[in-house]
Amino acid sequence: MNIVLAGFGGQGVLFAGKVIAHAGLLEGREVSWLPSYGPEMRGGTANCSVCLSDEAVGCPLVLHPDLLIAMNRPSLEKFAADTAPGGVIVYDSALAAAAPVPGDGVRLAPVAAAPMAETEGLGGLANMILLGRALAETGFAALDMVEAAIRKCIPPKKQHLAEPNLRALHLGMSV
Helix, strand or coil, X not given: CEEEEEEECCCCHHXXXXXXXXXXXXXXXXXXXXXXXXXXXXXXXXXXXXXXXXXXXXXXXXXXXXXXXXXXXXXXXXXXXXXXXXXXEEEECCCCCCCCCCCCCCEEEEECHHHHHHHCCCCCCHHHHHHHHHHHHHCCCCHHHHHHHXXXXXXXXXHHHHHHHHHHHHHHHHC
16 A cells, blocks of 8 residues: 655654554565655655555655545645545545545545544644544554554653554544
């Protein structure tokens, strides 16, 4: 599965991509994770390409994702048209109000992730809500592997953040 995650710097796009990649590693799959961000670490554009495969990954750059996770309108506008036929676009409908016109059987999965995160006391975890929705839509990895990957990707000194991240993941899966 080829995945693109995109949004503004500071929204957790690269972290969510790293979680997907680690889940793939835990499942014994071939994986690539290629981050890309603008000159600003916070507030600039950020995206990453993740490839999960049972065979060697020939190119880590994803041009036609099977799954697009877009956290803002510019990212949705930039990547939606390139989504592969039959793919899925999961996006934050609160930050990207205009739904893209899907083509070739592309499914849209809008979630008002940012306001949902705030309402549930999970501020800053809209990325994990969208990741949960993407997992529910595509099954890119087993749930227990994604949960283990979240725990693995959070540094030891910040393990107190694992539980809120897991709550946000499960919230996204239930919408």
